[in-house]
Amino acid sequence: MAHTAPQRPLPRSASVIIVGGGIQGLAAAYNLAAEHRFGDVLVLDAGYWQGGASGRNGSLIRGAFGTPEWTGLFRYSAEQWRGLSKRIGHNVMFSQRGYTMVAEKASTAHTLREARKVHAELGIHSELLSHDDIARLLPAIDRGQVSGALHLPDSGIAPHHAAMKGLLAAAREQGVDIRYRTRVTAFERRDNRIAGVWVGDHLVRASTVLVAAGGHNPMMADLAGVTLPGHGTRLEIMALEPLRPVIRPGLAIIDSLCYLHQTPRGEIVGAAEAPESPHFTLRTDIPVMATTASVYLRLFPQLADVRILRHWAGLIHATPDYAPLLGEHPACPGLWFSAGWSYGFAGGPGAGRLMAGAIATGTIDPVMRPFAIDRFDRGMPLTDPTLVL
Ligand SMILES: Cc1cc2nc3c(=O)[nH]c(=O)nc-3n(C[C@H](O)[C@H](O)[C@H](O)COP(=O)(O)OP(=O)(O)OC[C@H]3O[C@@H](n4cnc5c(N)ncnc54)[C@H](O)[C@@H]3O)c2cc1C
Known part of the structure; x- marks a missing residue:
C-alpha cells in the first residue's frame, strides 16, 4: 500500500520512535535531539507533512486559561513560542498580537475576573478591558453584546505553515530521521514493555516510543493494547474573504464556543462549535458553518455581506476534560x-520540550504533571471554565 511503503529502507532500531509528525511529534523530536543529544530519533507519520490538525488549525496561541494547571502549561508554551524562531534558527512568524477572551453573559464576565486573579497569582500579565479598550482593540465587535473581556498581551498567532516548516527543518538539521507516508501498523511489546513498532512487516526496535498521532491517538492506544480516555473527532473552521483590519488580537467568545482571528491578508479565520455528535471524517458539514455565521452576525454585524471563502476540517482527540494526556502510559513502560x-498548536513548543525532558531524564516537570494519563482514575480531571471547545 502506498501509505505503508517507506521511501528508503527503515532502520532496524532507534533510541526513540515518535509516531506522528505533527507539531507535537516534531517539537518533541527537535528537543530530544537538540537539547538531550539523542542520536537516532525516528519520526514516522502515516500521512503527508501538515496533513494532520497541525496544518489545519486556527493558528491561535493562548498563554493563559482559567485554572492554574492549564495556565501553567500554556504560559510555558507561549514563552517557548516567543523565543522559538531564535532558538531553532528558523522564522516561525510568531506575532505577539495578544488574545482576548470575551464574555457575553454576566456570569462569564465573573469567570474572567476570577481567571484574572489566577493569572495575577502566577505573575501573568492579563488585563480586564474597559468599554473604551474594547472599542480600540476590537472596533468591529458589537459592544452591546459584551459583558466583559480579558486580554492576554503576551499571546498571539503563528501561521501553521511557518511553524511546521521551521520545526521540520530544525529537527532534520539535528539529525532526526523523519518519514512521512509511513504508517505504524502495530506495536511490539516484550514482557509488558514497549519494544518497537511495526510498519507493515518491518519491525523497528526501540525501548521508548512516543505516540503523538493527533485524532488517531485512541486507535494507536488500542493497537498497543492500552486504553486512553476520550475519542477522535472532527473540528471545522472557515475563512472569510479578506477585508480591512477590524480585529487585531486572537479572540475567544467564551459563551458561543467561538474562536477567530484576522490574518495579515485580511481573512477572518475561525469557527463556533455546534452541538453535534462526534464525526471522525475530514468532510465538512452545514451545522458548524451555520452556527459560526450566526455568531459572527450577532457579534460583528458588519460581516453581514462578507462571503465564506473556504471551510475545512481536521481531526483531534477530545478527552473528557479537553485537556491533553501527557506522559508514560501506566500500563506499558516505555x-x-x-x-x-484540543489546543495542541499553542501547546506544541512547550509540550514538546517538556516531553523530551521527561523521556530523557525520567523526571516529569511540575507544569506537565497534572496532565498525567491516569488523572481520571485518580478523580483529578482538569476542567477549565474558559475553553471554547
Ligand atoms: C479546525 C481546527 C482548528 C484548531 N485551532 C486551533 C488553534 O487555533 N489553536 C490551537 O492551539 N489548536 C488548535 N487546534 C488543535 C491543534 O491543531 C491540534 O491540537 C494539534 O495540531 C495537534 O498536534 P499533533 O501533532 O498532536 O497532531 P496532528 O497534527 O494531527 O499530527 C498527528 C499525525 O499523526 C499521524 N498519524 C496518525 N496515525 C498514524 C499512524 N498509524 N502511524 C503514523 N502516523 C500516524 C497523522 O498522519 C498526523 O500527521 C485546531 C484543530 C482543528 C482541527
Missing part, C-alpha cells in the same frame, strides 16, 4: 503519549 490535544 510507551509515552502526547495525546488529547
Whole structure:
C-alpha cells in the first residue's frame, strides 16, 4: 500500500520512535535531539507533512486559561513560542498580537475576573478591558453584546505553515530521521514493555516510543493494547474573504464556543462549535458553518455581506476534560503519549520540550504533571471554565 511503503529502507532500531509528525511529534523530536543529544530519533507519520490538525488549525496561541494547571502549561508554551524562531534558527512568524477572551453573559464576565486573579497569582500579565479598550482593540465587535473581556498581551498567532516548516527543518538539521507516508501498523511489546513498532512487516526496535498521532491517538492506544480516555473527532473552521483590519488580537467568545482571528491578508479565520455528535471524517458539514455565521452576525454585524471563502476540517482527540494526556502510559513502560490535544498548536513548543525532558531524564516537570494519563482514575480531571471547545 502506498501509505505503508517507506521511501528508503527503515532502520532496524532507534533510541526513540515518535509516531506522528505533527507539531507535537516534531517539537518533541527537535528537543530530544537538540537539547538531550539523542542520536537516532525516528519520526514516522502515516500521512503527508501538515496533513494532520497541525496544518489545519486556527493558528491561535493562548498563554493563559482559567485554572492554574492549564495556565501553567500554556504560559510555558507561549514563552517557548516567543523565543522559538531564535532558538531553532528558523522564522516561525510568531506575532505577539495578544488574545482576548470575551464574555457575553454576566456570569462569564465573573469567570474572567476570577481567571484574572489566577493569572495575577502566577505573575501573568492579563488585563480586564474597559468599554473604551474594547472599542480600540476590537472596533468591529458589537459592544452591546459584551459583558466583559480579558486580554492576554503576551499571546498571539503563528501561521501553521511557518511553524511546521521551521520545526521540520530544525529537527532534520539535528539529525532526526523523519518519514512521512509511513504508517505504524502495530506495536511490539516484550514482557509488558514497549519494544518497537511495526510498519507493515518491518519491525523497528526501540525501548521508548512516543505516540503523538493527533485524532488517531485512541486507535494507536488500542493497537498497543492500552486504553486512553476520550475519542477522535472532527473540528471545522472557515475563512472569510479578506477585508480591512477590524480585529487585531486572537479572540475567544467564551459563551458561543467561538474562536477567530484576522490574518495579515485580511481573512477572518475561525469557527463556533455546534452541538453535534462526534464525526471522525475530514468532510465538512452545514451545522458548524451555520452556527459560526450566526455568531459572527450577532457579534460583528458588519460581516453581514462578507462571503465564506473556504471551510475545512481536521481531526483531534477530545478527552473528557479537553485537556491533553501527557506522559508514560501506566500500563506499558516505555510507551509515552502526547495525546488529547484540543489546543495542541499553542501547546506544541512547550509540550514538546517538556516531553523530551521527561523521556530523557525520567523526571516529569511540575507544569506537565497534572496532565498525567491516569488523572481520571485518580478523580483529578482538569476542567477549565474558559475553553471554547
Ligand atoms: C479546525 C481546527 C482548528 C484548531 N485551532 C486551533 C488553534 O487555533 N489553536 C490551537 O492551539 N489548536 C488548535 N487546534 C488543535 C491543534 O491543531 C491540534 O491540537 C494539534 O495540531 C495537534 O498536534 P499533533 O501533532 O498532536 O497532531 P496532528 O497534527 O494531527 O499530527 C498527528 C499525525 O499523526 C499521524 N498519524 C496518525 N496515525 C498514524 C499512524 N498509524 N502511524 C503514523 N502516523 C500516524 C497523522 O498522519 C498526523 O500527521 C485546531 C484543530 C482543528 C482541527
